Amino acid sequence: MTVMAASGRTARPTFGSALAKAFLYSFLICLGIVVLYPLVWMALNGFKDNGQIFGDPFALPSRWTWGNYVQAWNRGVRDYLVSSLLVTVASAICTVLISAWTAYGLTRTPMPGKPLVVGLVLGGLMLSPTVALIPLVRMLQAIGLYNTYWALIILYTAFRIPFSTFLIRAYMLGLPKDLDEAARIDGASEGQIFWRITLPLCQPIIISCIILHVLFAWNEYLFAMVFTNGSAVQTLPVGLTSLMSKNGTNYGVVFAAMTISALPIVLLFFAAQRYFIRGLSEGIGK
Amino acid sequence: MEGAPLSNAAGEPAAKAGRPFRHWSSLRWVAGAVILVGWFVYYPIVDNFIVSTTDEDIFTGETTNIGLANYERLLHDPVVWVALWNNTLYALISIIFQVGGAFVLAALIEGLGSERQRRFWRAIYFIPSAISITVTGLLFYFIYQPDIGLLNAGLRRIGLEQLIQPWLGSEHTAIYAIIAMSQWQGFGYSTLLFAIAIQKIPRDLYDAAVMDGAGPLRRLWSVTLPLTREMTGLMIIVTITGAFQVFNEVMVMTAGGPNNRSQVLGTWLYQQGFIQNNFGYGAAIAAVIFAVTMITGAAQLWYTRRRRVEL
Numbered sequence: 001m002t003v004m005a006a007s008g009r010t011a012r013p014t015f016g017s018a019l020a021k022a023f024l025y026s027f028l029i030c031l032g033i034v035v036l037y038p039l040v041w042m043a044l045n046g047f048k049d050n051g052q053i054f055g056d057p058f059a060l061p062s063r064w065t066w067g068n069y070v071q072a073w074n075r076g077v078r079d080y081l082v083s084s085l086l087v088t089v090a091s092a093i094c095t096v097l098i099s100a101w102t103a104y105g106l107t108r109t110p111m112p113g114k115p116l117v118v119g120l121v122l123g124g125l126m127l128s129p130t131v132a133l134i135p136l137v138r139m140l141q142a143i144g145l146y147n148t149y150w151a152l153i154i155l156y157t158a159f160r161i162p163f164s165t166f167l168i169r170a171y172m173l174g175l176p177k178d179l180d181e182a183a184r185i186d187g188a189s190e191g192q193i194f195w196r197i198t199l200p201l202c203q204p205i206i207i208s209c210i211i212l213h214v215l216f217a218w219n220e221y222l223f224a225m226v227f228t229n230g231s232a233v234q235t236l237p238v239g240l241t242s243l244m245s246k247n248g249t250n251y252g253v254v255f256a257a258m259t260i261s262a263l264p265i266v267l268l269f270f271a272a273q274r275y276f277i278r279g280l281s282e283g284i285g286k
Numbered sequence: 287m288e289g290a291p292l293s294n295a296a297g298e299p300a301a302k303a304g305r306p307f308r309h310w311s312s313l314r315w316v317a318g319a320v321i322l323v324g325w326f327v328y329y330p331i332v333d334n335f336i337v338s339t340t341d342e343d344i345f346t347g348e349t350t351n352i353g354l355a356n357y358e359r360l361l362h363d364p365v366v367w368v369a370l371w372n373n374t375l376y377a378l379i380s381i382i383f384q385v386g387g388a389f390v391l392a393a394l395i396e397g398l399g400s401e402r403q404r405r406f407w408r409a410i411y412f413i414p415s416a417i418s419i420t421v422t423g424l425l426f427y428f429i430y431q432p433d434i435g436l437l438n439a440g441l442r443r444i445g446l447e448q449l450i451q452p453w454l455g456s457e458h459t460a461i462y463a464i465i466a467m468s469q470w471q472g473f474g475y476s477t478l479l480f481a482i483a484i485q486k487i488p489r490d491l492y493d494a495a496v497m498d499g500a501g502p503l504r505r506l507w508s509v510t511l512p513l514t515r516e517m518t519g520l521m522i523i524v525t526i527t528g529a530f531q532v533f534n535e536v537m538v539m540t541a542g543g544p545n546n547r548s549q550v551l552g553t554w555l556y557q558q559g560f561i562q563n564n565f566g567y568g569a570a571i572a573a574v575i576f577a578v579t580m581i582t583g584a585a586q587l588w589y590t591r592r593r594r595v596e597l
Contacts (some may be wrong), residue, residue, distance in 0.1 A: 020502075024394060031391075032410050035474070041436055043423050057439045098318045105315020112309050117316050124323045126583035130552050131576040132330035134337055134559050134569050139330065158326035161319050168455065177310050186315060190312075217417030222552075223532045226560065237420035241538060244424060251399040251434065258424055262417045267415040 008181065039262070046072075047257035053251045072257035075247065078233060080239030086094075087149055087235055088217040091156035096209050098157065099164035100202065104194050107172040108180065118169075124162035127157075130221055139229060151227040154246045156217050167282055171197065171205040208279030211272045218265050231235070236261040330347075331576065338386055338569035344347050349566075356570035366571070369549045372461050373578075376468070376550065377529035384476045387522045387560040392480035392511050397502070408481055411474035419471065423538030426467040429587070430454045460540050460548040468535055476521055484510060491510035527582040551575050 045053055046068050047061035105111060106118060136155070137146070145151040179201075180193050188196070199206070221237040228234050234242065240257055247253045269276060324535045338356050381406050395407045412424060430453035431438045438450045453463040482550070487510065495505045511518075535550035536542060542557060544550035551571055559568025 028394070032407070035411055035470070038425055038429060038436065038470075039417075039428075042421075045428075052469045053434050057434060057436050058443070098322065100320040103294075105312055108311045109312035109315055111312045111316070117320060120328075120371040121316070121319050121323055123328045126579065127327050127587075128575065128579050130555065131412060131572045131579070132327065133555070134565055134572060135330035135333035136326070136498075137560075138337075139326075140564075153320070155326060162327075165319060178474055204522055215416060219420070221358060221418065221420050221537075225537075226556075237418045237534075240420050240424060242513060251428070252514050254413055254424070255428075258421045262421045265416050265418070269410065269412070273405075275481065277478065280479060282399055 010148060012190050036039055039060065040231065042262075043259045046259050048252050048255075050249070050251060053255075068252040069260065071250075072243070072253045073259060075253065076239055076243050077229060077236075077257045077260050080234055080236045080243075083149070083233055083239075084218055084235040084261075087152045088214055089154045090149070091160070091217050092213045093248065094157040095118055095164050096159045096168075096206055099209065100199060101153075101160050101166050101194070102161070102165045103168040104173050107121040107171055108177075109190065109196065121162055121165050124159075125166065129159055133222070133226060137226060147230060147233060148227050149233055152220075152224060152233075154229070155223050156213075156220065160213055160216060166210075167209055167279060169203060170180050170204055170282060171202055177199055202274070203284065204278060207272070207275045208282065211268070211276045212279045214268065215265065215276075252271065332574070335566055335570045338573050339566070341566045342563075342579055347392075351568070353510050356567050357573075358429065359567060360570055366551075366574075369544060369551045370574075371551075372548065372550050373530045375461065375533065376465055376532055377526045380469065380472070380525045380529055381522055384472050384525055385518060388466065388473050388521075389480050389511075389518065390506075392477045392484055394505055395477070395479055397485045404481070408478050412478050412533065414471040415475040419534040420436035420538055422467060422471045423535045426463070426470075427454065427539050430463050433583050436449055444586045454540050454548075455544060457547040460544060463541050464535055464548060465539070467539070470534070471535075475524075477498045479521065480517060483503050483514040487513045516589075521581050523586045523589065527579050527586075530578045530582075550576060 023134075036073050040055070044061055047064055047066075048068075052059065052062060102121060106114060111117070140146045141149050145154070175198070179197050181195050183197055219237060220235075224235045224238045225241075228238060231239065231242065240254075240261060243257050339351055339353055341355070343348045343350045391411070397402050398404050398407070428434060432438055432450075432452045432455070434451075437453065441447065441449050451459050453459050491509050491513070492505060495509050500508065530553060532550050533556070536550050536553045537556065538547060540548045542553045546554075551574060553574070555568050555571040558564045558571060
């Protein structure tokens with residue numbers, strides 16, 4: 001992995017390579033500041049009142065009180081967070097189960113028209129939610145799902161099945177089949193083989209799929225904005241914009257709400273980085 | 287299903303004659319996915335074309351078939367051309383930063399001495415990508431504000447007062463300000479993907495290059511670049527597809543304004559379909575997005591197929 005800085009290790013340390021190293025690190029650090037400072041500014045502004053926010057934007061908060069955070073929480077963020085959690089968890093479970101189920105059928109069972117099914121399911125990867133938007137609104141209104149959690153759960157599941165199936169299928173194709181065959185000879189049913197053997201073997205890719213789905217569902221905005229309009233079912237991304245229009249003059253509360261909604265997903269990313277990266281490299285690398 | 291035929295190594299089950307019902311019954315494994323994807327992903331796309339040939343009277347709810355009139359209207363709608371240009375700008379600038387820039391950055395990071403350091407920098411740069419575009423969009427909405435914003439205050443502090451702008455309020459800078467936010471948010475993601483691709487390059491290739499006396503730049507150009515070509519190609523295609531589907535950040539930051547100068551196809555579709563209630567015309571705009579994503583999608587298929595043959 002010695003791509004650039006190798007000169008520092010393989011060749012003798014010269015003045016030039018030391019200088020290059022100094023440049024490299026200053027660049028990485030500056031870029032890190034550009035990336036992180038806006039986020040720190042957001043969290044810090046959550047501690048400020050309007051007077052301070054309109055003052056020097058680089059100043060630290062004069063008092064470290066959680067007032068804005070508490071207000072943001074009580075004025076809607078709690079409800080949005082509950083909606084987001086519900087929609088995210090429910091759609092993650094549905095997506096991963098249906099996708100694993102489908103991947104099993106596509107890799108382990110004799111099925112007529114298999115290439116057709118593969119093409120149909122994976123072809124969904126190319127279709128974008130934006131294009132389906134107007135017909136979906138009418139459809140969901142017609143079947144009475146408009147402005148319900150179900151609308152988001154079903155849509156997030158349907159639009160993410162292609163990607164999850166793609167990942168899990170690729171993983172299942174690489175799994176040895178000796179165990180299934182042994183179980184089948186011992187009289188296990190297909191259902192038993194799926195639940196007891198194949199699904200547990202797929203655990204790493206299942207976790208990756210869940211992480212990628214959570215990242216998508218937690219942050220999704222277009223569907224959530226179009227298909228919900230009451231604060232009772234709004235998820236965080238949409239709730240934030242309505243919080244903004246309701247408390248538009250009280251900036252500190254808005255900054256606090258933004259910070260609260262960003263935090264869980266950043267923590268999740270750090271906790272599950274390994275699985276996340278696996279999902280990405282499987283998804284793009286194939 | 288205990289009597290189901292055994293599968294062969296390629297994952298294609300060996301077909302056995304005489305028990306066709308078992309074959310058909312295995313369709314139950316895929317039924318859920320086929321129904322959901324068919325109903326909520328494919329059918330709306332087909333329906334979109336039907337809607338795009340109609341005009342709906344919002345008062346009476348009556349729809350009339352008007353053929354291709356909505357598409358003709360597209361050609362004469364100046365905002366559509368602004369939007370198309372903005373989407374194209376989005377694609378071009380994103381290719382520079384999120385493909386070109388991310389590639390170089392990934393190579394720099396993967397060249398660092400210890401795995402702990404590499405992991406640290408990849409994670410730091412990735413953080414904005416984990417956060418929802420609504421949050422980052424709102425954040426930059428504030429950063430670009432003339433009165434409380436970080437950007438103008440920063441420019442003032444370093445003595446570049448002549449550059450001070452109402453970034454999102456000006457017709458000339460709004461779309462660039464939005465695209466800049468998007469680069470800030472997205473480059474860490476593509477850096478991570480390039481880092482994964484670079485990690486797959488066998489080490490001995492670099493050792494051999496060092497023995498041949500190749501310097502760092504030479505190794506970047508002659509080893510890293512050609513061996514991550516597939517990833518680069520894919521990233522370009524994915525970036526273009528994404529650029530033509532942009533919606534969230536524009537919606538949150540300017541909603542297409544001022545004076546429709548920062549409209550993209552997605553927000554113009556929303557404006558027409560849901561604010562003006564021109565479902566038919568909105569659907570015609572959606573069809574343009576569909577056409578672009580189909581072309582890039584076909585390019586992607588062709589690219590991955592070709593690559594598979596090469597390997």
